Amino acid sequence: MAGEGPGHLAIIMDGNGRWAKDRGLPRALGHRAGVEALRRVVELCPAYQIRYLTVYAFSTENWKRPGAEVQALMALMDEFIDKELATLKKNGVSIRVLGDLASLASGLRKKIEAAVESTAENREMILSLALNYGGRQELLRGAKALAKRAQAGEDPEGWGEEDLARELYTGDMPDPDLLIRTGGEQRYSNFLLWQVAYTELWYTDTYWPDFGEERLVEALTAYRGRQRRFGGV
Numbered sequence: 001m002a003g004e005g006p007g008h009l010a011i012i013m014d015g016n017g018r019w020a021k022d023r024g025l026p027r028a029l030g031h032r033a034g035v036e037a038l039r040r041v042v043e044l045c046p047a048y049q050i051r052y053l054t055v056y057a058f059s060t061e062n063w064k065r066p067g068a069e070v071q072a073l074m075a076l077m078d079e080f081i082d083k084e085l086a087t088l089k090k091n092g093v094s095i096r097v098l099g100d101l102a103s104l105a106s107g108l109r110k111k112i113e114a115a116v117e118s119t120a121e122n123r124e125m126i127l128s129l130a131l132n133y134g135g136r137q138e139l140l141r142g143a144k145a146l147a148k149r150a151q152a153g154e155d156p157e158g159w160g161e162e163d164l165a166r167e168l169y170t171g172d173m174p175d176p177d178l179l180i181r182t183g184g185e186q187r188y189s190n191f192l193l194w195q196v197a198y199t200e201l202w203y204t205d206t207y208w209p210d211f212g213e214e215r216l217v218e219a220l221t222a223y224r225g226r227q228r229r230f231g232g233v
């Protein structure tokens, strides 16, 4: 594969439910297979020089799903931390969370916070889990933080784009270079609305549980063949 990057890959991991339905399985088993796909992709990242991997795990709108499915998703996150933390630590992966953990069950919240804290110094790879994440919610939160700074006496006239960017969950991270969405839909579903301003997009009909190295290479090859102009010539 020729060329460089992406240093930061973002993924909308969609299609777990349909993957399960096609097999006559409950949706929860699709989500379980989705966790396996995530584990595979995390492991592939170093070989492709992907230093930042940001995945959409649960949106602020996913609370609309039946309670049992939400429960199954939360249980899988709990299990993912339990099963993967040691390996992630060993591989120098830093876990971060984008989103509001306040509405999660306190046991899960504490487990995630402990995982974030115990991996904070790792530098090989940054794995960001967008969990109870919404792009609009993130921007509103950033706007509120800026409003507080103005109340405290800062002059908004002095602010640039960086000031809002720093108030987002992604604060000190580079913007995604490539956004992959599996499962056939071609929309953002409220993911990283600010950060994708100049991100390259790549869609596939493949359902997330079937995503692996072959699809990843396809996406990276497409990315490396593109010319990013950022508004220039």
Ligand code: IPE
Residues within 6 Å of the ligand: 013, 014, 015, 016, 017, 018, 019, 057, 058, 062, 073, 183
């Ligand atoms: C994505 O798969 C996983 C989450 C949203 C948590 P879906 O559950 O949305 O799968 P489909 O889109 O119904 O197939």
Ligand code: IPE
Residues within 6 Å of the ligand: 012, 013, 014, 015, 056, 057, 058, 059, 062, 185, 187, 189
């Ligand atoms: C986006 O998928 C959210 C995640 C992958 C976590 P959805 O399945 O929720 O998106 P829509 O509803 O099809 O837009």
Ligand code: MG
Residues within 6 Å of the ligand: 014, 015, 016, 183
């Ligand atoms: Mg979906």
